[in-house]
Structure formats: structure tokens, C-alpha cells
Amino acid sequence: MSEALLFEKEGPVVTLTINRPEARNPLGAPEDAGNFTEAVAAINADRDVRCVILTGAGKAFSAGGNVKAMREGGDGFGGPGVHIRERYRNGIHRIVKSVWGIEVPVIAAVNGPAIGLGNDVACLCDTRIASDKAIFGATFLKIGLIPGDGGAWLLPRIVGMARASELLYTGDTIDAATAKDWGLVSEVVPGDQLMDRAREVAAKMARQAPDVLRMTKQLLRQGMMVSFDNIMELSASMQALAHHTSDHKEALDAFFEKRDPSYRGE
Numbered sequence: 001m002s003e004a005l006l007f008e009k010e011g012p013v014v015t016l017t018i019n020r021p022e023a024r025n026p027l028g029a030p031e032d033a034g035n036f037t038e039a040v041a042a043i044n045a046d047r048d049v050r051c052v053i054l055t056g057a058g059k060a061f062s063a064g065g066n067v068k069a070m071r072e073g074g075d076g077f078g079g080p081g082v083h084i085r086e087r088y089r090n091g092i093h094r095i096v097k098s099v100w101g102i103e104v105p106v107i108a109a110v111n112g113p114a115i116g117l118g119n120d121v122a123c124l125c126d127t128r129i130a131s132d133k134a135i136f137g138a139t140f141l142k143i144g145l146i147p148g149d150g151g152a153w154l155l156p157r158i159v160g161m162a163r164a165s166e167l168l169y170t171g172d173t174i175d176a177a178t179a180k181d182w183g184l185v186s187e188v189v190p191g192d193q194l195m196d197r198a199r200e201v202a203a204k205m206a207r208q209a210p211d212v213l214r215m216t217k218q219l220l221r222q223g224m225m226v227s228f229d230n231i232m233e234l235s236a237s238m239q240a241l242a243h244h245t246s247d248h249k250e251a252l253d254a255f256f257e258k259r260d261p262s263y264r265g266e
Contacts, residue, residue, distance in 0.1 A: 014209035021058025033094035048205035064116025209247035
């Protein structure tokens, strides 16, 4: 893969690490879109992968976009507006869409500041576990920008419109305890326990039958966008497929035999 995005597979769990610790893991460099696209393609194609942990190297999850490059007009931030628009579409938005397109559950292990685009990337994950040192902020307006990375869609669905509006309009940051109170993260742990806890949760998820695990994620995502009637129809179709899997039979056998199931993704 790339030194800027580390890819580590251990059993059924892949850990992706944003790896620019000296600059607090900014995102949006020209190579980032390709790095994420490549990593996600490998994850989705590997039927043995059942969960992903996304984290940052060093003391930050991700400080967001490269503000220095914005000021200097580098990394595609210079030139006419139409060129910058295409740079977002073909660069930062490819990062966002890649993370959103991961077919297995994704846990954000938020080890430090998750600001701007970094906060949006954390919100793209299915669940978030935070270090007690984590800080969250949707600080776009503070640098004269809109929430241009999907946050205007994601954040209200996670914390509600009132709190999302407060974060965006004030540009304030919140600590990990507040993030838990608002429902932005599911739990807060001491920093030195973060990755152990993320791996523990990932292992629980990875013990599920892989095909129905992916289908369940798809149902949850569709449930954010379509009607109840549409979800019921999609649920009926997916459930019919699930009933015909060998893993469903194995789950039933294990239940009645009082043992742990052994799934094969069949």
C-alpha cells in the first residue's frame, strides 16, 4: 500500500492507519484518494475480512485538510474555482466515498484530535471509540469554508440537527466526554487502552457470519435514506438469501449444541 496509509491485516480484521504523525495526519494530498481507493478495493474483495479499524498514527486521528497548503495554494487549492471543485470531486471526495463504501463494519479508534475533514472521516465509520485525549470539531467556518466533505449530511444523523448546527456554526470543539454524551462516540477509554478495546470490539463483530454481517451493514445504510416499506422489501430479499447460506445452518446447529459456530462464508 502506502507509507501515508498503513494497511495491516490480522486474521479477519484490517487496521488502516493514517500515517503523517508529524503534521497531525492531514488528509487531501494528491496521493490520498488513490491510497484509500486501493485499500478499500482490497478490503471489499477479500471475503475473509470482517471488520476494519481506522485510526491515526501519533497523537492525532486527523487534523483534517492541509491548511498550510490552502494558504499557499498548493495541492490543488489554487487556480479557478472550477478547478478546485474538480480537485474536491476527484481528491477529497474520493477519500470520503471510499470510506463510506467499505462493505464490512468500520470502527474509528479516535486517538486524538479529529477536526474538520478528520471529524467527517470518523463520522463515516459505523461506530467510534475515543481515547480520553480525543477532541472533535467541525471547524470549517473558522477558516472561511463550508463543511465540504459530507459532514452536513453525516453529522445531523449522528448527533441531531441542533447539536450539529451548534458545532458547525460556532466552530467549537468538544472533548471525548461530551462527544459520548452527544452520541458521537459509543465509549471513551484511556489512551493506552484504545487499540486494545477497538480490537476487542472488532473481534466480536468478526465472529459473525460474514455474508449476513455485510448485508446487515447494507440494510443499516439503506435505512438512512429510503422509506420503511423499501427497507421491508429489501429485508425480505436479504433474509431469503440468508436462510439459504450454510452459515445459517451452522449457526442453528451451534445454538442447539451449545457451542461456538464456525463460519465459512458460505
